[in-house]
Amino acid sequence: MTFDDIVSARHSVRAFDPARPVPPEDIMALIEAARWAPSACNSQVWRFIAVTDPERIRQICAQGMGPILRNKFMRDAPLIIVGCAELDIVANKIGTKFTGIEYYQLDMGIAMEHIVLKATELGLGTCWVGWINEENLRSTLGIPKHVRVMALIAVGYSTETAPSKRTRKPMRKILYADQWGKAFH
Amino acid sequence: MTFDDIVSARHSVRAFDPARPVPPEDIMALIEAARWAPSACNSQVWRFIAVTDPERIRQICAQGMGPILRNKFMRDAPLIIVGCAELDIVANKIGTKFTGIEYYQLDMGIAMEHIVLKATELGLGTCWVGWINEENLRSTLGIPKHVRVMALIAVGYSTETAPSKRTRKPMRKILYADQWGKAFH
Numbered sequence: 001m002t003f004d005d006i007v008s009a010r011h012s013v014r015a016f017d018p019a020r021p022v023p024p025e026d027i028m029a030l031i032e033a034a035r036w037a038p039s040a041c042n043s044q045v046w047r048f049i050a051v052t053d054p055e056r057i058r059q060i061c062a063q064g065m066g067p068i069l070r071n072k073f074m075r076d077a078p079l080i081i082v083g084c085a086e087l088d089i090v091a092n093k094i095g096t097k098f099t100g101i102e103y104y105q106l107d108m109g110i111a112m113e114h115i116v117l118k119a120t121e122l123g124l125g126t127c128w129v130g131w132i133n134e135e136n137l138r139s140t141l142g143i144p145k146h147v148r149v150m151a152l153i154a155v156g157y158s159t160e161t162a163p164s165k166r167t168r169k170p171m172r173k174i175l176y177a178d179q180w181g182k183a184f185h
Numbered sequence: 186m187t188f189d190d191i192v193s194a195r196h197s198v199r200a201f202d203p204a205r206p207v208p209p210e211d212i213m214a215l216i217e218a219a220r221w222a223p224s225a226c227n228s229q230v231w232r233f234i235a236v237t238d239p240e241r242i243r244q245i246c247a248q249g250m251g252p253i254l255r256n257k258f259m260r261d262a263p264l265i266i267v268g269c270a271e272l273d274i275v276a277n278k279i280g281t282k283f284t285g286i287e288y289y290q291l292d293m294g295i296a297m298e299h300i301v302l303k304a305t306e307l308g309l310g311t312c313w314v315g316w317i318n319e320e321n322l323r324s325t326l327g328i329p330k331h332v333r334v335m336a337l338i339a340v341g342y343s344t345e346t347a348p349s350k351r352t353r354k355p356m357r358k359i360l361y362a363d364q365w366g367k368a369f370h
Contacts, residue, residue, distance in 0.1 A: 010221070036192050056364070114192065130288055176232065
């Protein structure tokens with residue numbers, strides 16, 4: 001698959017085959033792709049918990065989600081990757097003081113998207129899940145207080161009958177030339 | 186190139202050929218890759234300014250950088266992509282109130298990394314630059330007050346004599362199984 005093929009094929013999958021696990025070597029390949037992601041000052045704040053134990057996945061779904069929405073489809077995912085950030089003092093505390101940018105949040109987006117794109121190439125469906133209850137996830141998974149839980153990725157083999165339709169803003173709404181608001185070309 | 190090839194080849198390039206511009210169709214291909222990125226509630230907060238005007242690049246380098254470090258190599262980049270976030274009220278204000286996660290920062294990381302990976306496939310060098318002066322970039326580029334400037338990507342053809350060496354934490358330090366701290370396998 002070319003990179004464009006992967007970007008085109010990637011969409012949020014919300015129906016997984018619970019009987020078909022993700023092979024351990026594929027889990028390793030996903031994390032290996034993330035491991036080589038860039039990060040602020042090469043701080044590599046990312047830590048990943050690959051949850052495959054069904055009982056723990058049940059706990060994540062019951063207690064680890066944000067209010068109201070429960071993301072029921074996650075119960076069938078054979079793998080949930082929990083994205084955590086263990087903050088680095090230089091890039092992520094001193095740097096943020098000067099610029100106001102939370103570098104670790106950008107970095108977690110970068111690294112976890114490497115996982116999503118690699119999964120797509122491996123024929124796996126994924127769904128980013130950001131609607132989480134951080135405190136409950138910490139206690140469910142034994143994550144220390146100083147570590148931030150940023151997002152989950154549900155991973156598995158899709159059982160969708162038809163992939164969800166993807167809509168996007170047109171290019172002219174998101175790309176400018178040389179200054180804000182100036183059309184490109 | 187396979188996805189693994191792209192991830193392996195990607196590294197921070199800090200030496201560009203100033204005489205070799207990035208073709209407009211390649212700039213479009215970079216933004217097209219970002220356009221199909223996932224985002225919280227499909228909010229698509231990203232807006233990109235593709236700066237190729239040498240005078241404006243000079244201004245960015247003179248005034249748009251954070252204190253002390255000046256990233257001199259950027260002056261030779263034929264293209265600087267400025268990543269901006271125009272915040273969506275539902276995902277990015279109400280959502281953040283409940284969970285404390287700044288979804289737009291994750292989303293900007295995701296979309297801008299699509300640009301970086303696509304650039305790598307096109308044979309272009311890139312460098313993420315997060316050490317910015319947001320207020321000065323706003324006034325240099327006419328960016329409205331309600332829009333956040335998150336990061337820049339310098340893009341161009343590399344003139345490196347040897348690529349920078351990449352170092353990463355070993356897998357066992359970043360991947361756990363089922364709970365924090367438990368070895369995978």
